[in-house]
């Protein structure tokens with residue numbers, strides 16, 4: 001079977017980690033099966049969809065490396081949806097309804113009061129042509145409902161196993177609004193058929209839609225695709241993420257210095273029993289990806305864990321992978337040696353600027369004992385310097401001053417870097433160089 005999956009966001013906002021959790025599962029599934037990934041913008045809601053959000057979605061996916069093989073916008077698929085509507089009407093599976101939202105709310109209320117489920121009662125099916133003409137003469141426009149077959153619909157979910165939904169307990173879904181615009185359900189099914197989508201991988205908030213959609217596939221003469229419903233992410237306390245999604249948008253995380261591959265590495269594995277490891281490339285995540293390893297329980301998304309993974313990823317990142325970005329950040333002076341020396345001490349790439357400054361100056365030294373610092377300066381070996389210099393030099397300083405351990409190393413670190421902590425001085429000292437080291441040990445900013 002040719003595998004085709006789709007990620008189908010509505011361009012009514014920016015993408016957040018919950019969306020990418022789904023997008024990534026689709027993308028990795030396609031790659032692991034030699035299939036294709038369709039990016040489909042579900043933009044039939046003309047009021048809320050914007051071109052800027054659509055561009056933002058594409059930019060975020062590109063930044064994450066989630067390239068798409070195929071692309072579609074539902075606003076360009078109207079003819080297909082109109083044809084499907086004609087098919088459904090001809091088969092008497094789509095019927096006009098005239099109730100206002102207020103009338104529907106009242107119906108639901110009285111059903112609930114009588115202890116009945118608030119399922120649409122199909123009153124509009126009893127309308128005669130004359131009734132409809134009268135309603136339209138009053139200025140009412142119909143919305144259109146799909147006539148569900150009142151039976152159970154079953155499917156084998158790739159994540160949740162055997163699923164069953166009794167469509168007799170569901171309201172006939174509205175497919176077309178009063179103004180003629182489409183709700184999500186019909187265009188989604190029509191496009192899944194038109195593009196040949198083989199697997200629908202989406203959030204478990206769509207499970208109840210799936211029963212009606214399976215009936216729609218069949219009503220339109222198509223076999224439904226396979227379905228996989230992933231649990232929605234929750235926060236560290238086990239609550240839904242919805243309130244925090246603004247701060248968990250991909251562009252916000254990028255602004256905060258989160259690496260694309262940290263996000264990918266985290267989201268590709270948190271729903272599984274596999275351990276979360278920093279991976280440098282998406283190919284590394286394709287290996288070992290298996291949709292059946294995802295569980296039904298809501299995975300916890302913890303920003304602190306992501307930040308930690310981000311640091312671990314940077315600590316392993318080779319210079320070649322960041323060279324161009326460093327140049328773009330105006331940090332062309334960071335060479336491979338500097339990168340190797342300090343990458344283990346950064347939590348975001350931007351923090352490298354601080355360590356570049358420690359190496360190249362200016363640094364304001366912190367000196368508590370000027371006599372000790374002067375002695376140490378006098379004992380500095382002559383250049384050229386390599387990683388051995390630090391050991392040789394501090395051995396001499398220890399001998400001359402009798403200091404050892406922290407009493408020896410901390411004042412040297414404070415004088416040379418102006419900071420209490422940092423990368424190993426054995427690696428930093430050759431990058432600082434003799435002239436700057438002498439200046440700093442004598443209390444000069446340099």
Ligand code: GLU
Pocket residue numbers: 008009010042184188201202203206
């Ligand atoms: N546009 C729908 C959504 O964002 C797509 C759902 C689906 O994958 O079928 O919820």
